[in-house]
Structures are given as structure tokens and as C-alpha cells.
Amino acid sequence: MKKLCLICVLFVAGWLVSPVLASDHRAEDIAKKVDELYRSNSSYSELEMAIQTPHWKRTLVMKGWSKGTDQTFIRILKPKKEEGVGTLRIKTEMWNYLPKIGKVIKIPPSMMMSAWMGSDFTNDDLVREFTLLKDYTFKMITPSDTQPGRLYLEAKPKRDVPVVWARLLIEVRESNFLPVSEKYFDEKGGQIRELVFTEITDFGGRKVPAVMTLIPAGKPGKKTVIRYLKLKFDPPIQSDTFTLRHLRRPQEGLADDQTGDAQSVSTKKKEHPDLADHDGRVRSCGLFHCMVRWDLQRRHPGFHRESTGFHTNPSEGIPGPSIPV
Template sequence: MKKILLFFFFQLLIISFTNAQEAREIVKKADEKAKGKTSVANITIQTIRPGWSREMIMKAWTKGNDWSLILVLAPAKEKGVVFLKRQKEVWNWIPSIERNIKMPPSMMSQSWMGTDFTNDDLVKEASILEDYNHSFLKETTIDGRPCYTIQLTPKPKSAVVWGKIIMAIDKKDFMTLHVEYFDEDGSLINTMHCSDIKMLGGRLLPGKMEMTPANKKGNKTIMLYNSLVFDTPINDSYFTTQNMTKAK
């Protein structure tokens, strides 16, 4: 009897490990499709509040999971602000005071420039592949598209913003279509819904991402991709603190 129980126990472990590997592979495919080896994007961000709204335009460069640079192009008040990610370091150049500030991990959960996106959402300090464990939850349908629903939970000792992330990834085209972000207590904080699917940089991807906080009625932030180019060679030296003042 003990041998039979051990056999089934190990079978369950193998199945669990296999499912985790498959779930991680699906997340990896979606992540790589959205990023490419490198990417250069022009993006409009609309912050909407019950009594007002504002719009920003930015340009973003990425290279793999370790390098990214974001330059604010408009409005004039924020023009020239730069965010840089170098592996696990995040820097912020503020032209109005001519200072380059290294951002501590504690700031990753804070709002990115008054939007409903966090600093971590934009600069991706935490890696959804390396800092989380992955598991299948169920199958679902988002806007008529069959999707995998995958849960991400932090690995021990990982310095991450979220206590849990639930992602819906399109089965056919590996697009992330819906994401729910939870705190350490399991409370829903933000929901991101992706739509306006179209060809961007030669790939079928959502052109619109709408982030809605759970407990702030009438608040939302919309990210719109104006253009997106993949796999243009970018030297690592582009992602340096010295280059932050020269980005354009």
C-alpha cells in the first residue's frame, strides 16, 4: 500500500511540475512576442479621472528583460523625463532639477507619473518569468478569444510588487488579453484589459491597454501604441545613466 501511495504521490509531483513548466512556457511566449529581442515604441497614455484627464506621449526602448529606457515627449511640463532600467537598477532623470535619481525597490509599487500604472508596470523591475511561479487555473474566453488563465505567485525571497497575478493569454496567438493584480492579502488592486488587436511591428498584438483600479471609481489609464518596431539592433551602451540626457 505504501508503495502504491508513493507511486501516486510521485506521479502527482511529475504532473504538477509539468503543468508549471507548460504554464511558464505560455507566459514566456506571450512575453517574448510583446517584446521581441528589442523594441522601439511610440505610446500615448491617457490618465482619466472623474473631474479631469490628461495625455502624455512617450518613446520606449527595450532590449530583452534587463534593459529599458522611457523618454517622455509631451506635455511640455514633463518633456525630457527619463526612466532607465539596467538589470535590477532603476534610474529616473528629472530635467527640471537636472538630477539623476536611483529609485529604491520600495518605489516600484507607486504610481508612474500619476497614472494607474505602477513604476514596476512600466520599467518591469520584476520579471514575470524569473520572479514568479506559474500554474494553470482554468480556460476562459476574452472578447471571443479562447484563453489560458495562468496564476503567477512570487517565488520565495523575490522582491516583487504583487502578491498574485492572474493572466489570460490567447491560446492561438499568445497575446496577453486580461491581467488582474492582487496584493499580499489577496485583494484585487488593478485590472488591465487589452483590446484593439492589430498588426504592430509585423505581429498581431493589442494596441490598447486599459488599467482600472479596483477601489477608485471613475479612475482609469489607457495606453495606446502609436507605433512599434521590433528587433532593431540596440547597443547595450544605449541603456546607461550617461545616455539618459541624450535620448531622443
């Protein structure tokens, strides 16, 4: 699959380029840097998710693996009552493993809007994948509350693209174009949520924000904080990571990072060509960075049900034979 987001930079004489056009090109170039910040062919992460509401707080510790844009695997390590809980995503389908009952449960469409582990993320957030440049156009703006050393981009959907967010306001550092915040607005102009990036950290030679805080608008005292403890870009991933068999084995992945050598990854493509990353250039995304951004089919992006666990329906069963087991 060809890379989705390529910017065509036209080098023409300066007197031929209007200030508005030049500004738009710069905005797209900055948006591309933001869009690709966490992307790689594969990724492995260890992270904490701190969930805070006016009534309770709790922290989940988990490991995550991703491959291309179609495969994600998450295993929860702590707290004890959730240890071994797993989530597998393949394209737009998703399954949870609940060790207390020893069952894999497929998430039905009716439950996709439910909260994931009681956080401000939904099941739908987890399965959706998008790129800013594919779905939005950009321009540089100067808000009234502009801060020194900051640049601001306004993003609006391209014509006939079925996105929910009617407008995004992206703030980046002028020195390195690393994101500071992303604000999401609905069709009525109301802000629905804000994603704040902090604690720039070097992970294997790539500097990215290690902490992302998702704050829903109009819900005082409520937020979800993601903190990357370890983040590897382009590691080889063991051949059976993105399978139901692996999902059913809660102890696997608790003590190691489930990465393998290049040969095992190649073997996986031969065994399951439908899950291969096409021409090898599909770009994976930092586990929760893409989770938080995308809700393609959501009609009410600020709404979800509170939960201290997964909302599931056992009657939906597990997937058919087209998914590797």
C-alpha cells in the same frame, strides 16, 4: 545569460498522461506564448499614456528604448510642460532628468513606490523584470463567467518564490492565444488590479495588442491606458542610449528613433561590457508590458501616491562611476 523560461515538453504515450498533467502542460505552453509576446533582444516604441482620475485627465506622448532585460530609456515628448523629461533604468537603479532644473536625479529606495508621472504605474514597476514561467505554476480552469472562444489560466507562485501576487487569472483568445486580460489578486483573495489588452495590431509581422489598460480595483474613474503607436522588435540601438550623458540631452531622441547600426551596438558592448546582454540572448520586453506586471518587493500592491510628476529627492544625488556617463 541563458534564457530564463524554457518548457520541457515530454512526448509520452497518451495513456500515460493524466488529464490533470496534460492540462498543466497545455497551461504552461499557453503561458509561455503570453510571456514571450512582447519580448525581443531590443525594442523601440512610440506610445501614448492616457491617465484618467475622477479629478483630471492628461495624455503623455513618449518614446522608449529597451535592451535585454536590464536597460530601459524613456523620453517624454508631450505635453509641453513635460517635454524632454527622461527616465533611465539600468538593472534595478533608476534616474530621472528634469529639464526645468537641468538636473539628473537618482530615485532613492524610499521613492520607488511613488507614482510614475501620476499614472497607475510606480517607479518600482519600471525597474522590475520578471517572467511568468520563472515564478508561477499554471493550470487550466473554467470560471463561472467563461466566454465563448476564450481560455483561462490560473497562476500561483512557486514555492519559496518571493512574489507579491498570490494569484493571477489570465484570459486568452483560443484561436491565437493572444491575451485578453490579466487579473491580479493579493494573499487575501482580493483583486488588486486588472490589465486589459485590446486592438490587435501587426507591428513588423508580429501581431500584439496595441492597447493596454491598467485598472486599479476599488478606485472608480481611475485608469491608465497605454497605446503603442509604433513598435519595433530587435532594432539596433545606438551605443550611448542607456547612459547619463544621453539622459542629460533632452533634445536627443525627440526628432529621431535613436536606433543605430549593428556596429554601433557591438561597440557599446566593448565599451561597457557590464551592460552587455551577456550571451546575446537576453530577451527585452515591450516597454510597459513588463512595467505593469512586476512588483517583487511591494507589500501593498494596490497603494501608491498620486502625482502629476516625479517624486524625487535631490539630496540623493547621481550615481557613482560604475554607471556609464
